[in-house]
Amino acid sequence: MINDKNSQKIVDIIQNWARKHSIWVLGYGTGCGAIEIPPTMTSRYDAERLGVRGAATPRQADVLLITGYLTTKTLKRVIRVYEQMQDPKYVIGFGSCTINGGMYYDSYNTIKVLDKYLPVDVYINGCMPRPEAVLSGFGQLQKRIAEGRADGAKQYKENLEWYRANQKKIIPNWVMPEYNW
């Protein structure tokens, strides 16, 4: 009964509905984009009505929000944070810097394409994205979760060697604990 394919489908629909309406965000304020998070959360735009709320630690969070550029120094911390999060987990790339480097396209110490290091589920374009755009991005993520297409964590698991190789190219002194899911 439980291993039945149809009943699994129903369970998936219920679980995805819950995941969609309860998104706990770990805002990793790496760049200037973090300044757009307070207006998104407070009374003007009120993201909590969509079930979006802040999480205190990576263990409790569902979404890792990379707000803006990532320097090579912070990338290591972001990877560590991402690997501490519990499955299912999603990444939102916030701002142009995570897509192609943005205004830091020729900088020597920021990474340009976030997707090479962490599996990004949703990008929010803009420099800065306004709170409307952020809410629209969360809506997009909710849609993907409901359809079961937000499987970045699964891709990360499957292509771990590729991601690791990219990460180690940036971080020469790789002193990190082993990945624990």
Next chain:
Amino acid sequence: MEEVLYNVLGAIATFLVAFVVGMTYGGLNRKITARVQNRKGPPFYQNFIDTLKLASKKSAIHHGVMQHFGPAFLMVTSVMSLLIVPVLTHNQWFPNLNFHGDLIFLLYIMVFGPLGMALGAGQTGNPNSAIGITRGLSQMVGYEIPWVLALVALMIQYHTTSIVGLMAVQAQSGTWLMFSSPFAFIAAVMAMLGMFSYSPFDVVIAPAEIASGPASENGGKYLFTMMSSGSVFAFVKLTLYVDLFMGGADNIVILLVKTFALYMIPVLYSLTTVRYRTEQSIRWFWGWPSFFGLLAILQAVIF
């Protein structure tokens, strides 16, 4: 045999009622907070969605066997105290295992959960957890004093150490204990602010300061257990206050009205204030609340 089955089924039903009511109250708290802050706020059933999501997390890492103790002890504490506190006065459907001296037993049991949490948080090795536990136990030393003074005053005044006995006293005299021993009620309500650990007494789970404290390494199913046991325990505390000071409740509607009115005290007080430091919090509890507790003892001894 039939009685055992009846008790077990009744206990499960009581647990379900406590879970649903506690969760709904938590959601209403979030809604009211949002409305006061001029926001729309999440729906009142948001906490159910959150728990469902936490329960359906695919992985939940633990750092050793002892980490299971934290959430498990919290849950055990909630269920044990739920079974001792009478939910309704003439309870046909909610059995309870009360006995003589259960008020003293309850005083012990209520600190059992945080102690288990201390064991569990110690295993995680997270410094924030250790700080949170230290703060929690310190604050408990603060609010336990007015709380115990209020309860001891009741015990002296009415010569009984059972909750059902105190409810019978109220039923006989026709006045609630909050009117016949007002100082004990004031001290107990002030202690309740600390028990709920909403702002300004949220020193334990200060999310922006020590990253939710004891819970910081608990995700997925552990956090699910902690959230649901917290909801059940909130229901237990409110029901206990209604039983002790407001004459209990004859049916579930009256119980909901009374508990919700009581629940509004910590909720609304939390909206007006910001977080104390730990020593300020303890000093607050050892000030006026303890003074009212001592007045309650004097009233009990002299009158």
